[in-house]
Amino acid sequence: MHRLANKGYVFALGGVNEIGKNMYVIEYGEDIFIIDCGSKFPDESLLGIDLIIPDISYLLSKRENVRAMIVTHGHEDHIGGIPYILKQLNVPIYATRLTLGLIESKLKEHGLLADSSLNAIDADSVLEIGQLQVSFFRTNHSIPDCVGVVFDTPQGAIVHTGDFKFDLTPENKQYPDLHRMASIGSNGVLLLLSESTNAERPGFTPSERLVGEQIEKAFKHADQRIFLSTFASNVNRLQQVVNAAAKVSRKIVLLGRSMVNVVEVAQALGYLDIPDGMLIEPEEASGLPLNQVAVLCTGSQGEPMAALSRLANGSYRQMEVLAGDTVIVAASPIPGNEKSVARIIDNLYQLGAKVIYGSGASTGMHVSGHGSQEELKLMLSLMKPNYFVPIHGEYRMLHQHRLLAEAVGVDPKHILIVGNGDLVELEDGDASLGGKVPSGDVFVDGLGIGDIGNVVLRDRKQLSGDGILIVVVSLSKKDGSILSGPDIISRGFVYVRDNELLIEQINAKVLATLQELKSAEIKQWNVMKRTLKDEIGSFLFAQLKRRPMIMPILIEI
């Protein structure tokens, strides 16, 4: 087949109209490039689901064309799907060193490391993959080593920003490469994909340095132990904690698996500089005066099994929060986590701790990793794209991002808001919407990937609300007489022992129904079951206004 060098497609398999499971695809001629491979957490309606990853059936149908997966940075919503996707499609991965380090520990856990092709790049790398040239530009965000990606096509450049802010005073000196962005813009950008997380937020996101200053101040004021909880992946913030601890001669204890893991990876790769002897084990802390210990821990999102939550309810085995200790929650709750974080703060206050929490000017213990409106406008102004597709955000964010693009002069007709699976077709230097590829949520539940469907979820929903009532009757094959039962078993409905009268009534209802069915000479199994279900269901709803799942089990012997 002849390669159509002037035709390409850009689309999302995850990440638009949602926060999470980012996966964008560039298909140009016979070359397919994947950008990022994230996961997201299910909302509360998806009972029992552990994780959601993108549907890649389109990629599988063209697996021989898939050349590379480029990963912009090491956050879960950009790398969390990799182990699951790699099992289905083993594609070479390209990422910066820290990102690669975090992917590696994930693949190790899943036993996939040996078979994977991991390729380190840096912001200056230029790759020739398939028929395209791929290059990068340095950005910054709440994890080090972030890049944007540029695909040079015969029609012009396709640029993907990754996640970014413009922190012009970054703690780690990884400055956003304004000059490179300007030069990409000058050379002409056909299509820009830019992230929209903070498109609703006016102004300019403060520098991470602000948090460092506040941490230092809090460290100077504390006279007992300090516990600080933040996202483990925010390596720059961890560095600032280390620096503050060094200034007041505190040792550091790490609590929580991901904290230990990220520190290990970041330290090994040189992204985190911790003086020798500063890290100590929890047991060693007990030998030190309270004012010589700082604890860095996971759980800033209120995760019930993470270190902070267990410290707050006194169930952390190796360490406890004492009255007078300082606890800093250096994070904003992600929507949906507000209540669990609040519960932790309540518990910490009840222990007598001094708690510093809340974002914004009041405490300054957290700043966003995403650029606000002025920064999004800055990116758009630098790139001067001919076409613009806002990505990485829910619809209202994409919508606000569109308004920002219009404000800086992008032609409104050249702004395309897409859903997952919508194809942006590039031809002769023009972009237009057209067609769709399969896309959607694939549920991970335990070891199962994609085996939980709507029927199962609907059943879980019903079971969760009112439980189940099982009625077992065995009937004689000969004459339909009852050989045993009815036996009534219930779980999650009412506690049988406390509701003997109700159970007797159900029993009587079953017997009466079976008698009626017999009189009417109805013997079809499914009709009998349905009748029992309806009769018991109406009875219980009238009595209790509850709708347990009703499961008649008839056994013929």
Next chain:
Amino acid sequence: MHRLANKGYVFALGGVNEIGKNMYVIEYGEDIFIIDCGSKFPDESLLGIDLIIPDISYLLSKRENVRAMIVTHGHEDHIGGIPYILKQLNVPIYATRLTLGLIESKLKEHGLLADSSLNAIDADSVLEIGQLQVSFFRTNHSIPDCVGVVFDTPQGAIVHTGDFKFDLTPENKQYPDLHRMASIGSNGVLLLLSESTNAERPGFTPSERLVGEQIEKAFKHADQRIFLSTFASNVNRLQQVVNAAAKVSRKIVLLGRSMVNVVEVAQALGYLDIPDGMLIEPEEASGLPLNQVAVLCTGSQGEPMAALSRLANGSYRQMEVLAGDTVIVAASPIPGNEKSVARIIDNLYQLGAKVIYGSGASTGMHVSGHGSQEELKLMLSLMKPNYFVPIHGEYRMLHQHRLLAEAVGVDPKHILIVGNGDLVELEDGDASLGGKVPSGDVFVDGLGIGDIGNVVLRDRKQLSGDGILIVVVSLSKKDGSILSGPDIISRGFVYVRDNELLIEQINAKVLATLQELKSAEIKQWNVMKRTLKDEIGSFLFAQLKRRPMIMPILIEI
């Protein structure tokens, strides 16, 4: 028994260390007074529970002493428990007219109105109930007709603020009665109970009038239909919508049961002034130009069955949102509702609506009904209490309220933070903590009150996560041979038809286990069931990392 005129108790049966289900109790000698009787919504872990109300077993044990229930205002967290509590304890209710009107429609719904004793008071009423004098003072909040309560005891006054802000420019001219508060303070307050909702928020909450101005502005700018969603009970805001609509000659459509109900009650009692002919039915709206219709609807908290949510997803039968319509969400999401509200806004944008949402300076479409730190300090300064108990809030709010009280000069040793059930003992003009009465959450599920316990909730939790797997086998009474089965039925676990191999494996596992049990001559029913449960459970966890509820049903015939 002789009455101890110089001894009393004050305690909460709901409302401290939580937001919701407010119920405070004053017990003085042989007189018991209840203040408020709220409900709260369960958090997501309480599967299937509809509502939570306070445990009143202490009150029931002293039912002959309970003299009155005084209700400070008509919000659900202060009146929602009344129908359930009244069924157990029929106590005379005292409240202002609007509050009483809202209680009435609740009691009507529950068929309790005829037997209830409802007594209207106003801010100037002075009641002699039992041995105490009870009087009131006008406050304001996000519903009209709010009062604080004063109990005059021989030891001094006990004051309960109710919910309040200091809106000095109230739309309805119900000014907070500063002079009365000052005079109560001058006469000496033994104990103040003051609400803590916004104790974490610096500054002074803006006047509701601000919202009115923004609504008017939005109404002037809209050129198609306007949909405005807010709390139905915020009658002042409804009035401001009516005023804005009148200015631009729009008719008003009401959507949602509670909106229709509150408007009816408030209008009948004279709290809401709607020009004749302004209210129209949804059907009439279709005959009018788009710019002559404003719709007031429920659902500002993202409730999935309420009007706004159904309008946003296009499933509202009588009305639809068109591209170009303006939708105003005049409310802040209560913690826990952020995601559902955001989903609605996404859907509205996708319909092409202009959406105005978000609180604070950016839109000004919502202000809190609760006083911020400066107002809490103002209340404390007016009342100059000898003892202070912060109420109505989670622990961190009570804690912050304590700091505010210290800052305005309340003796730190005279500030008592209590939990529900903790007794504050008043004797000889001194207050101290001592003793406890039963308190807790009573769950309402359908028509059942308090019949759902931990076992049932734990089962619902397990069922919701991984579903249930039922194994039915009938065995011969004679020789233990299998007469029928094993039959495998599952719900919420995996879809049986798509997992034939797994079902076969489970079948084999059951047969093998039964065979082993037989060889070992084990015949005890419970041992056999437990063994089957363990064997199948381990097998499924090894295969799938899932833990469905496993229910072996053995039938002996």
